[in-house]
Amino acid sequence: MPKLLEVNKLCASYGATQVLYDVDFDLEAGHITAILGANGAGKTTTLRALCQVVKTSGSIMFDGEQLVGKSTEAVVRMAVAHVPDGRGTFTGLSVEENLRLGAYSRGNKAEMAEDMERMFKRFPILKQRRHQQAGTLSGGEQQMLAISRALMLRPKLLLLDEPSFGLAPLIVAEIFRIMRSINQEDGVSMLLVEQNASLALDLADHAYLLETGRVALHGPSEVIKNDESVRRAYLGY
Amino acid sequence: MNQASDRKWFWIGSALVLVALLVLPFLLKNYRVFQLNLVMVYAVAVLGLNILTGFNGQFSLGHGAFYAFGAYTAAILMDKFGVPYWATLPVAFVVCFVFGTLIGFPALRLAGHFLALATFALAVAVPQLLKYKGIEAWTGGVQGIVLSKPQPPFEFRLFDQALSPDRWLYFFTLFVTLVMFLLAWNLLRGRVGRALVAIRDHPIAATAMGINLPVFKTLTFGTSAGFTGLAGALGGIAVAYVSPDSFTANLSIFLLVGVVVGGLASIPGAIFGGLFIQFVPNIADEISKSAPAAIYGVLLIGLMYLMPGGVMGGVHRLWARLRARTEG
Amino acid sequence: MEGFLHQIFSGLANGVIYGSVALALVMIYQSTHHINFAQGEMATFSTFVAWTLMQHGMPYWGAFFLTLALSFVGALVIQRVVLRPLEKAPALNNVIVFIGLLLIFNACSGWFFDHTIKSFDSPFNDSWMFDTKYFSAHQFGSVFVLLLVLLALYLFFRFTSVGLAMRGAAQNPDSARLVGIRVSWMLALGWGLAAAIGAVAGMMIAPIVFLDPNMMLGILLYGFAAALLGGIDNPWGAVLGGFIVGVLENVLGAYVIGTELKLTVALVLIVVTLTLKPNGLFGKHVVTRV
Numbered sequence: 106m107p108k109l110l111e112v113n114k115l116c117a118s119y120g121a122t123q124v125l126y127d128v129d130f131d132l133e134a135g136h137i138t139a140i141l142g143a144n145g146a147g148k149t150t151t152l153r154a155l156c157q158v159v160k161t162s163g164s165i166m167f168d169g170e171q172l173v174g175k176s177t178e179a180v181v182r183m184a185v186a187h188v189p190d191g192r193g194t195f196t197g198l199s200v201e202e203n204l205r206l207g208a209y210s211r212g213n214k215a216e217m218a219e220d221m222e223r224m225f226k227r228f229p230i231l232k233q234r235r236h237q238q239a240g241t242l243s244g245g246e247q248q249m250l251a252i253s254r255a256l257m258l259r260p261k262l263l264l265l266d267e268p269s270f271g272l273a274p275l276i277v278a279e280i281f282r283i284m285r286s287i288n289q290e291d292g293v294s295m296l297l298v299e300q301n302a303s304l305a306l307d308l309a310d311h312a313y314l315l316e317t318g319r320v321a322l323h324g325p326s327e328v329i330k331n332d333e334s335v336r337r338a339y340l341g342y
Numbered sequence: 343m344n345q346a347s348d349r350k351w352f353w354i355g356s357a358l359v360l361v362a363l364l365v366l367p368f369l370l371k372n373y374r375v376f377q378l379n380l381v382m383v384y385a386v387a388v389l390g391l392n393i394l395t396g397f398n399g400q401f402s403l404g405h406g407a408f409y410a411f412g413a414y415t416a417a418i419l420m421d422k423f424g425v426p427y428w429a430t431l432p433v434a435f436v437v438c439f440v441f442g443t444l445i446g447f448p449a450l451r452l453a454g455h456f457l458a459l460a461t462f463a464l465a466v467a468v469p470q471l472l473k474y475k476g477i478e479a480w481t482g483g484v485q486g487i488v489l490s491k492p493q494p495p496f497e498f499r500l501f502d503q504a505l506s507p508d509r510w511l512y513f514f515t516l517f518v519t520l521v522m523f524l525l526a527w528n529l530l531r532g533r534v535g536r537a538l539v540a541i542r543d544h545p546i547a548a549t550a551m552g553i554n555l556p557v558f559k560t561l562t563f564g565t566s567a568g569f570t571g572l573a574g575a576l577g578g579i580a581v582a583y584v585s586p587d588s589f590t591a592n593l594s595i596f597l598l599v600g601v602v603v604g605g606l607a608s609i610p611g612a613i614f615g616g617l618f619i620q621f622v623p624n625i626a627d628e629i630s631k632s633a634p635a636a637i638y639g640v641l642l643i644g645l646m647y648l649m650p651g652g653v654m655g656g657v658h659r660l661w662a663r664l665r666a667r668t669e670g
Numbered sequence: 671m672e673g674f675l676h677q678i679f680s681g682l683a684n685g686v687i688y689g690s691v692a693l694a695l696v697m698i699y700q701s702t703h704h705i706n707f708a709q710g711e712m713a714t715f716s717t718f719v720a721w722t723l724m725q726h727g728m729p730y731w732g733a734f735f736l737t738l739a740l741s742f743v744g745a746l747v748i749q750r751v752v753l754r755p756l757e758k759a760p761a762l763n764n765v766i767v768f769i770g771l772l773l774i775f776n777a778c779s780g781w782f783f784d785h786t787i788k789s790f791d792s793p794f795n796d797s798w799m800f801d802t803k804y805f806s807a808h809q810f811g812s813v814f815v816l817l818l819v820l821l822a823l824y825l826f827f828r829f830t831s832v833g834l835a836m837r838g839a840a841q842n843p844d845s846a847r848l849v850g851i852r853v854s855w856m857l858a859l860g861w862g863l864a865a866a867i868g869a870v871a872g873m874m875i876a877p878i879v880f881l882d883p884n885m886m887l888g889i890l891l892y893g894f895a896a897a898l899l900g901g902i903d904n905p906w907g908a909v910l911g912g913f914i915v916g917v918l919e920n921v922l923g924a925y926v927i928g929t930e931l932k933l934t935v936a937l938v939l940i941v942v943t944l945t946l947k948p949n950g951l952f953g954k955h956v957v958t959r960v
Contacts, residue, residue, distance in 0.1 A: 635777040643774075
């Protein structure tokens, strides 16, 4: 079975500064892959590279098509949804308007209404606050909104950048639980960037470890979780 | 070896430039000298605006107002109170400093385009205010105030040209300009300068580090106004005439253009700003008699494309490229 | 009392003018988060185009809608060609470009259409039943047109996906791209719409103040004051702000300050509004968490 996402020799730079060097990884449909590493390792850049927000070279094959060279809008229309670090909510718009924008590229009003109801069922707090300005939501609520907005796209691939950042442990546990159900019930493949390695390894099937822009090692998350020397050397626990 | 010889060249170069500047007025006709005087005046005005907009990030499309107030202060002092021309400069600075600080208060609430707008309203209102009949006794109303150019205190000839009032004013203006640039350089290179830039780039972080934002921002407005006001006084003396219609909103626009052309947050850039303000409208006029403003507009837009960092930005880029080539 | 009422009504009538300019400004701001200083001059230019079309025999409404279409397309092209390369540049550079455009349009108006004052027809005939002592048929008609435009804008921004996308693109271009919005085109669309609104404003104003290249210079400032007063992101507020500015200008001018300082009224209004209520009277207070 061909992989959903195959990345080969991916290089990315911000202006003149190169950040990723020949990164290879792949993802099978329906799976969750984690990208781990310290600050500055290039994790966020990897996700940005997939969305073509930064200058990239190399090959990104998604669903049989080459993404390198496409515009961000075109990548999104291929059902790749990105939940950026910092949530990226439209703080000046209402919760409902944020969700409507998530489905913008689909252009199907009926499906959008359906999907919005599903989001409200999954995250009841969003339904409560549906007409409230998104900027007034708490961190956890904004994260839920950001994920919901991404799901409104009915994505084949969901990119998540540090969903646990700045959130209380209880909320994080809730969000990760929901991510697992999204993966299992809706079959959405996920690429998860996380600094919190233990959380990520519990959720993901497979993990890649980045160190200063290169893949240091990778393997099934079970293996990495149980390998003490790897954990101590790279993951800090 | 490089540093020491670099320094040597710097001092030699500066000495040569200084000599050239001192001799220049005697090589040119009176009218050209007059134009150079205005270049220096505008340079100081642009420097003032740059302190506020370039270094501190507060837009002002109304600095023409401070220029006007400085000019009128000098004119009224000279015309009604017989104050010697050189003494009007510090007074103009102080008056405009106070005025600018006052304006700085409501400006605290505004940012970006809104501040530009509010200050633009000030610029547009100034000619009307100056024409107001209520204060006509002081301002001379629509007709303004006519002054006489200061006479040189001694006789002097070089290259068979006399030390005319315009030439005398050249030296006076040159002296004042150098003093003001030195003052600005001194002010901005230390903690004050860094605080200003911090406020511009990361106001929240700046506050968290203990910088008193309101105090800094209003005082910056005041200082900036003081500089431009002093320039206005100098300009009024150089032209020997002030009237409401000399200080329309156009002036404020020109000053802002001067800042961007010279280079934001660049002290030497102000000189190019002054040159641009004085000479480019004439060039535009020569290119097209029927629509000089259109040419000026095209030049502006073109400049934003080719040199987004202004002249100094372009110079730095060139320098960096040359450096890279010699070291690489 | 008669005189006072007259000042109020005439102020309201002027307010329609200021309100329509304010509307165009709000429009541009909503979609680009920039204030277009060249708005007035572009509107004047559009009005000249309409005038030229009518001089060549085109009936009023034909010329009206054709001008709208031309203004829309023209502004779109300007955004794509002139402004797009500067999208990432600092705000000040954009301000300079707007100023450049202002100068170019003003000069071109004079150059192509010469500087003599022209009269511009109103579509609203004097024999209408609405022609009363305080308001002329044209003023009524202008209000009607303005409200129509306003309604259309409100519906557009509130209920269509494109309108929502424009608002999103202006607020957060990065996130907008991540939901598949073509941000560049949203900006261009915003410009086109604003130019069309400006053209409407110009064609409503010209019959009153007569058409010449400097028609909009003073009006623009009042339009800004109105837009700020109403809240820079609120179309209704813009129109309401226009009425307030119009009335205040007349009343203060007649009874308090004197007509010579009318522009100062705009200045004071702007400063006071922004000091006391930075978001205007009706603007939304956008909360951002640090």
